[in-house]
Amino acid sequence: MDVNDLRIVVTVLSFLCFAGIVAWAWSRRNRAELEACGQIPFLADREGPRS
Numbered sequence: 001m002d003v004n005d006l007r008i009v010v011t012v013l014s015f016l017c018f019a020g021i022v023a024w025a026w027s028r029r030n031r032a033e034l035e036a037c038g039q040i041p042f043l044a045d046r047e048g049p050r051s
Helices: 003-025 028-038 040-047
Strands: none
Touching: 003 028, 028 040
């Protein structure tokens, strides 16, 4: 196994990890939780400035 084979293995594993994260983020059971987390920055604006 030379360096190029190691690079190929790391590239494939990285892509599989990325595809797994994308599949997890787009799954229906996580949609409500991620939607609520996405609204957090806007909730701070509605509450007004903190002093």
